[in-house]
Amino acid sequence: MRCPRQICGAPMQAVALALEHLRRGGVVVLADHGGAQLVAADASDLLARHGVGETRHPGAAEPVSTGGVLDHEAPAEAAVDLMRLAGLAPQAVMRALAAPDAPAFARAQGLPLVSVVDVIQHRLRTETMLDYVAVADLPTAFADRPFRAHSFLSRLDGVEHLALVSPGQAKGAPLVRVHSECLTGDAFGSLRCDCGPQLHESMRRLAQTEGGILVYMRGHEGRGIGLANKMRAYALQDQGLDTVEANRALGLPDDARDFAQAAQMLRALGHEAVRLLSNNPEKAASLQRHGITVTKVEPLVMPPNPFNAKYLETKAQKFGHALPLPEPMPGMGSLRRHFRVTTIAHSPLGLAWEL
Numbered sequence: 105m106r107c108p109r110q111i112c113g114a115p116m117q118a119v120a121l122a123l124e125h126l127r128r129g130g131v132v133v134l135a136d137h138g139g140a141q142l143v144a145a146d147a148s149d150l151l152a153r154h155g156v157g158e159t160r161h162p163g164a165a166e167p168v169s170t171g172g173v174l175d176h177e178a179p180a181e182a183a184v185d186l187m188r189l190a191g192l193a194p195q196a197v198m199r200a201l202a203a204p205d206a207p208a209f210a211r212a213q214g215l216p217l218v219s220v221v222d223v224i225q226h227r228l229r230t231e232t233m234l235d236y237v238a239v240a241d242l243p244t245a246f247a248d249r250p251f252r253a254h255s256f257l258s259r260l261d262g263v264e265h266l267a268l269v270s271p272g273q274a275k276g277a278p279l280v281r282v283h284s285e286c287l288t289g290d291a292f293g294s295l296r297c298d299c300g301p302q303l304h305e306s307m308r309r310l311a312q313t314e315g316g317i318l319v320y321m322r323g324h325e326g327r328g329i330g331l332a333n334k335m336r337a338y339a340l341q342d343q344g345l346d347t348v349e350a351n352r353a354l355g356l357p358d359d360a361r362d363f364a365q366a367a368q369m370l371r372a373l374g375h376e377a378v379r380l381l382s383n384n385p386e387k388a389a390s391l392q393r394h395g396i397t398v399t400k401v402e403p404l405v406m407p408p409n410p411f412n413a414k415y416l417e418t419k420a421q422k423f424g425h426a427l428p429l430p431e432p433m434p435g436m437g438s439l440r441r442h443f444r445v446t447t448i449a450h451s452p453l454g455l456a457w458e459l
């Protein structure tokens with residue numbers, strides 16, 4: 105799986121050119137998935153060279169995260185990071201670019217083009233936001249031999265993360281599970297989600313390979329909204345909302361997770377390429393954006409139960425997770441009321457649905 109060329113490019117070179125240009129008081133084009141912005145250190149440059157008439161003045165001020173683009177993947181954070189990296193004051197002036205083709209516009213104007221992803225990759229290669237704390241053996245119920253448990257501390261937010269590594273040396277890209285903390289599923293065996301079974305199955309599978317890695321992301325609870333908010337979302341789901349609708353009803357994002365720190369943990373453990381155990385295409389894409397090559401995505405599909413069937417259906421429909429959807433049958437009424445789940449059968453995904 106590769107990053108699209110126009111987004112990833114050659115980040116170090118693109119960023120170096122952009123920094124040089126900004127230091128000389130120039131304007132750069134900053135692209136992201138949703139469009140592009142003109143960015144400068146000083147409003148006068150932007151106004152003088154790129155259309156005073158269309159620019160809202162004085163415009164709106166947007167505070168940015170102190171961790172910059174590594175904390176929040178967005179154009180404003182990237183713009184301020186560029187200023188800081190260029191040795192300028194940590195503030196930027198931005199104007200949305202109306203031209204649909206940012207690369208063509210940049211070429212025509214002779215402006216450097218840099219993307220948010222370039223800035224992320226540059227910072228990941230040149231800075232660290234994690235401290236490596238300690239390593240110890242961790243025998244578990246899921247493996248014959250102990251995992252090595254590596255602990256990390258985030259300088260950004262003080263969150264402690266853990267990586268469990270199975271014995272041996274991986275030949276090529278190691279098998280990796282990046283697992284988001286889910287206290288209810290992982291520790292209490294909640295049936296509302298598939299996290300617990302996924303965690304345990306991944307530990308079993310990692311233990312069967314040499315140097316398999318479980319990256320356990322604390323602070324990802326509830327797809328990043330936290331435990332209490334997840335409980336508030338569950339309460340709304342009990343009234344009929346799905347997992348996305350419930351987050352939105354609470355004014356919270358669908359998915360607030362960021363995999364930058366997971367990428368840094370993998371890098372700290374000596375890996376730039378992985379085989380990922382996941383059904384979530386965005387997780388692989390996010391790791392890629394943070395400089396980890398995902399050579400293969402291996403599914404981690406757990407048999408559903410009557411309590412998490414709707415949740416899994418929503419993950420497939422709204423987040424694009426690679427999960428099998430039960431086929432509605434004519435005259436069956438509510439599918440959810442009627443299906444029962446059998447276990448592993450002959451489907452390639454290891455699931456069978458009995459209606």
Ligand SMILES: Nc1nc2c(ncn2[C@@H]2O[C@H](COP(=O)(O)OP(=O)(O)OP(=O)(O)O)[C@@H](O)[C@H]2O)c(=O)[nH]1
Nearest residue numbers: 284285286297324325326327334337347382383384
């Ligand atoms: N907000 C919210 N979070 C949930 C809910 N159910 C589980 N989670 C959280 O979702 C996270 C796991 O994300 P999932 O979408 O299940 O799976 P994934 O990690 O994106 O993808 P896989 O790699 O395939 O497991 C954990 O942090 C859970 O706490 C829910 O109903 N609402």
Ligand SMILES: [Zn+2]
Nearest residue numbers: 286289297299
């Ligand atoms: Zn869960």
